[in-house]
Amino acid sequence: MSNGQPEMVQVPHELARKNEVLIKETVNKKFGVQPEALSLLLEASDGVYFSEEESDTLCCLVVDNKGGLLYLVSGKMDPDKKEMRDFKCDILA
Numbered sequence: 001m002s003n004g005q006p007e008m009v010q011v012p013h014e015l016a017r018k019n020e021v022l023i024k025e026t027v028n029k030k031f032g033v034q035p036e037a038l039s040l041l042l043e044a045s046d047g048v049y050f051s052e053e054e055s056d057t058l059c060c061l062v063v064d065n066k067g068g069l070l071y072l073v074s075g076k077m078d079p080d081k082k083e084m085r086d087f088k089c090d091i092l093a
Contacts, residue, residue, distance in 0.1 A: 015077070016040055016048040016060045019084045023060055023073045026087040037066045058084060061092070069093065 016023065017040075024035035041047025041061040051057040051074065062071040070092045075084040 012048045012050055012058055012060075013042055015058050015084060016042060019058075019075065022084065022087060023062060023075070026073050026075075026089045027062055027064075027071050030089045031069075031071070031091070033064050033067065033069075037064055038071075039063050039065055 020040055021035070023040060024038045027033050027038055028035050039062065041063060044061070047061045049059055051059055054076075056077045056079065057074050058077060059072060059074045062073055063069070064071070071089055072092050073087060073089045075087040077083075078085055
């Protein structure tokens, strides 16, 4: 991969924090869960990561604090603008 491997640990978590509203809105639009009931797993080292198959894709685990479901939200990174786009969401458990 890239020579910047050590900073990769911090970068996905920073991107998730920056895009937290969009990530929660993605779950809300697809599954109707209110954003205030959702939490991103930012404290877990494997709660936010870059996809191994698609290096420009950020994956974030999101938990529904009321319903107990776990969602996986992914989004593509726009390298020029350093913004996320094309968010998708599925239920994991």
